[in-house]
Amino acid sequence: HTLETQLQGAAQRQELSLMYQPISDVDTGRWIAVEALLRWQHPQLGAVPPSTFIPVAERSGQIYQLGDWALQTALRETQAARALWPEAHVNVNVSPVQLLMPDYAERVLQTLADLQVPPQLLTVEVTESSVMQDVDLACRHLRKLRDAGVRVALDDFGSGHSSLSLLTELPLDTVKLDRSFLREGAQATARGALLRNTIRLARDLHLSTVAEGVEDAAMLARLSDLGCDYAQGYHISRPDHLEDLLSLRR
């Protein structure tokens, strides 16, 4: 309950910020986009991770305001970054609670229009579990967004009870392969087979692929061999302030 109270007004008190993590082309290394990641700097507790405060905000309904703030801030900051990086593109995470709003897609399109940002600047990242709460509604939202030029990525694919048919049913551009695909140790061979075949399936369905959690050069080389398009992870860059990333950009 205290976290909920303290989250109230956090944006106005400038305790919220966005960090950005680049997504790069596996073969050329060039950055094609950044993913916006919410951060909350609590005056007493310090950095509170999104895995702690987003569930709180989802239960309290604060996620609507938080989601609006994240979208608007990501669009403004990315639009501004285009002075130095003309092709800048941003991925924004969407909560299942937001996706269940009857007017979710219209609100995103209205925000783009209000800020005069071209829809092609934005990818929304939805998770499988959020889509599964109401597949028909999610499909309608995502179709509306894609018709306007916004791209759609399925986040954390392979982390839960992934349904392959979802890849054919949803209006998608991109599949983000969960970082568990790249884990070493027990079952690594089986996970490798899943990774290889998921990349092939995505390619057959004309979906682009982003591997998450790429932590070293060997993983990147392996992804290139498997035909994965894009990579994200500590090997490319940790999440950072957008202006700091711009000077490091490849």
Ligand code: G
């Ligand atoms: O950087 P990392 O620990 O921050 O992110 C943890 C999780 O928090 C990610 O899986 C991401 O999906 C989620 N997350 C980060 N930013 C946002 C946001 O703006 N909205 C929602 N709904 N989730 C976010």
Ligand code: G
């Ligand atoms: O939206 P999503 O679940 O994908 O959020 C990305 C999360 O993964 C963030 O918490 C981010 O800090 C974390 N992350 C990003 N790159 C790496 C990586 O290479 N390794 C690990 N272990 N975590 C990462």
Ligand code: MN
């Ligand atoms: Mn994500």
Ligand code: NA
């Ligand atoms: Na993810």
